[in-house]
Amino acid sequence: MEYLQFLIIIILSPLVNGIIKKLKANMQGRVGPGILQPYFDLTRLFKKDMVVSHVTSWVSRLTPYIVFSSTVAATMVVPVVSNNVAFSTMADLIAIVYILGLGRFFMALGGLDAGTAFGGEGSSREVTVAVLVEPMMMLALFTPAISAGSTNLLKVSGQEVALYTPSHLLAFSAFLVAIIAETGRIPVDNPDTHLELTMIHEGMLLEYSGRYLALMEWAHYIKQMLLFTLAVDIFFPAGITSSGDPLSIVISTGIYLLKVLFMAFLMATIESTRAKMRFFQLPSLLGGAFVLALLSLLSYVMMGR
Amino acid sequence: MVSEIFLYTGIVFFFSASLLSLLKRLNPLVYILSLAGSLCLAIVALYLLFAGPQLADITLKLSSIFEFSFGGDALSGLFILIISILVFSVSIYSIGYTRGMEKKGLMGLLFNLFVLSMYGVVLSRNIITFLILWETMSIVSYFLVTFERDDKSAKAGLVYAVMTHIGTAFIIVLFLLLYSYSKSTDFSDMKAMASNIPQDVKNIVFIFSIIGFGTKAGIVPIHTWLPRAHPAAPSNISSLMSGVMIKTGIYGFLRVGMDILGNGPEWWGITILIIGAISSVLGVMYALMEHDMKRLLAYHSVENIGIILLGLGASLMFKSNGLYTLSAIALIAGLYHTMNHAVFKGLLFLGAGSVMHATHTKNMEDMGGLIKSMPYTGLFFLVGSVSICALPPFNGFVSEWLTYQSLLLGFKNPSIAAKIISPLGGAALALTGALAAACFVKAFGISFLGMPRSSHAQDAEEASPPMISGMAILGFLCLVLGIFPGTVSNIIAPVSFIITGSYGMPSYSGFIFVNENSAGLSPQFLLITMVIMAIAVLVFIYTVGGKRKITIADSWDCGIPSLTPRMQYSATAFTKPIRMIFKRIYLPRRDLSVSYIVKPFFVKSIRYSGEITPFFERYLYEPGVNLIHRIAVKVRLLQSGSLQLYLGYILITLILLLVFGS
């Protein structure tokens, strides 16, 4: 039963995106679409015919499957509601970052495949953001990993020590910025835009339609929820059960959903209160986050907490 | 005994191949012989790795000092295995690649001599043998670099020759220093006597080994020959040079810095770690700005040597603090990456060779859409790209993952410096990984995807079957080395045992597990999961959506008809954001000249040219060369060309000798 806990992420991820959209709409004084809208969108896309450019090759036809399946593979090693993760020793924090990197690599290739300027622009920007985010995210993950003495997610999320130390808080804020950048949210990217010149993530998906687009979008939702889950696992692990009886699983599922809702609220707040940054101003934001992650590491090494 | 038979047979194969190469008719046979030779040597390597030092020392005594001595231990065995893997596939590739080549006889000869000298270097057991073969390797590779006989390769060859000899000078000095304490030219005697060497001398030897072997390996800032020489050579040779020749630098460093010298102070490891971090980040950064495919790959060699050194540095650090198991894990990480880099860089150079063969250009801006005309080359180049970007489930990922683990475990070192520097090394590795991914999105995306940017790319044809099979073997190995990490680390474990005294990790086949960190990794699992998930989602799609029509249409062109190849993103444009963000490192310069019909509204033409400042060439080598030049001009006054003046020098010398000598 708990071996299938990753299905929670896969199934609920569009819902979380719907909730974020709804929250944002409410904060901005709009009504907004219903929270189930992403499900309707995905179903609609799955049922649509596809238009594929004659310039593209098998790379862009393979990309949606690789992006989707790699993202799903990453969710399988993450403890969501229970510590009984079947595959926890098959991959760790670092592996998850790299598995997500595999998806991004192919997504960026897919952007170049159609031979349009927009796709190239999108993938160029995507890899640039990745260059800035990856060291920062790694460093932010190093602090909890070092304090747990392991990069194994079970060990990291099962830390006994008080987690609300300066180093963990600093690492959390850096990781938050990493999530924003990875999920393509304001101030790094605007998920709602369809103006070609400003988009990053959307630019790469421009040539995809129908079920390919649905897979890519779904994978994006899963990635977002996976990152939320990682954040709460690492920085607020309280509530993850280790026993297998149904009651404790139900309780921990409730706690988990609350935590994810909190993350969603955080994202919506940030998105509603910030403006999108110019692309070339991003280094100051992401560099600042890098400094936070560095400080977190230093404070852990120097002060031991 | 058996191993020696295989060794001799292999050597005979190579020698007969080099002799046969003089008969041009038999070109394929030459490479088939070298292929057989590499198989024999691979068997020798397995013996050396698993049966202990099976290979008795083979000694050829010429005089009391000049003594050729060969033999091997597990460390030699590992490098022989790596060389053999690459020689095997490059030989197959060369059958197709050298077809139609003008000087194929010379090529076959040099190819086999080059391979033999590399084997010889790692099998040498004493100073004399090592130095002679080291120089042979350098000289033969010099001839291969200048094989094309144009100005560019002549210049590249000159730079290569100068730098490699500077490196060799340091190596000679360090061996003489070691000799003066051990009184023996034999490596094992040196190792036995290493404890008598005072620490200061050890430090000097260590630093010299970094410089001497680092020149061959191509660490920053003594890497500048590498991006010139590797692209200048024919592609099968570039593949060998980048794949294994620079690894002999790593071998030398391991032999001297870690095997012979034994334990050192912690700063040795920290130095190597810092050099590794700088090399990896700068190497990949310069690669990103390169649009010449082979130069790009050559810069990636600098990067990967840096990654290898990150592992070795961590290993040295642990070793000096007595953490031998951790040291073994870090060493395995470094050696694993050495092997992986040989495989995927070999593959990528072969792929670049096929592309050049088909398009007659190295410039990516003239390529595009090649995946349609060269599907297999495209596939294998993609496999190589994914591997070099360290993406699962391919091989680069496993070794980088191990490197991360060993850097994170650096926290177990007692000193604060090690605790801080090792995670920072990890951050540098992450930056390197992201930059490498950016670079190969560019390399693969611009040259293989999209629309052809020139008629060369339009008319490209798929490479010949031997070339494809050469690449296929390496591509397959990229996957195999990735999904059987436990097996590979078991192959490397004997090496870590002789250097650190520990086997590092428990042995599994498709799974690695670091006990100290309780972190495990199974790329096999990831691969299987991904395949299952892809199938599952396919089934899901067809149950939800049913079979749907696919319309083939043009790419989205904003409603303006006919998208031309010129409108695609170019390699320069692709890397512009990174060039802007890291402008402190790149120091980019650009010239924009616009000519108008009516100023400022009607533009007739815009000419844009931009370049980055080659930092080390400009600010390190140029001033150095200029200084030497200025001194030379001063010294030239002495050399006036007047015979009388020269005789005067002799007279003065004689008189001084007479006066002060008696």
Added chain:
Amino acid sequence: MKNWIQVFSVIDLVSVGILLTAIAMNGMKRLESCVKAYAVNSWFLSALIAIVAFMIGEFHLYIASLVTFLSKGIVIPIFLRKVVREMKVTHEIEPYISNALSLTISGILVAIVYASLKEGIFVTGLSRNVLQISLAVILIGLFAMITRRKAITQVIGLLFMENGLFLAGFSLTYGMPMIIELGVLFDMLMGVIILGIFAVQIRRAFASSDLDKLTILKG
């Protein structure tokens, strides 16, 4: 006879003759005189060898003496005179330093040699002076090569040096084995011939036999 030689220190006298001819060469302007000085120098050398051969009764030294006389005393001077005549340059016109000064400096060189080899290296027991004189001759020959411009005088300077070297080797070891002596001699002969041809060629190519002109060959 042996007594007589020892009493009158004939060896010293002969070797002083070698030194004096060398110094005299330095003061001469006419090229033919230089060649003559060399011829006389070689005669003295050959005589010295003959005397020593007589003193110690070594047969092969007689041959050395004879060969020296024939080649250095006769063949080379004749050949050089032919070259000088062919070149139509009879005088060293503009030496770098005046003859008087070069004589003075030659004297100083001799003094330096004697000052620095005060003890003398007394190996053969024949004379205390031979080694010093041989070194002085070498230096003087070298000095001549430095101060003269003409190719032919360079050759003569070199020949004097060779005589000095021969003498030095002789004074230390009673002469090297025959075969080596012959080899050196043959080398000399060839060298002189080649240099002579060169001198003529240089004159043709540069319309001057001044070696200064050769500096334009420098890169």
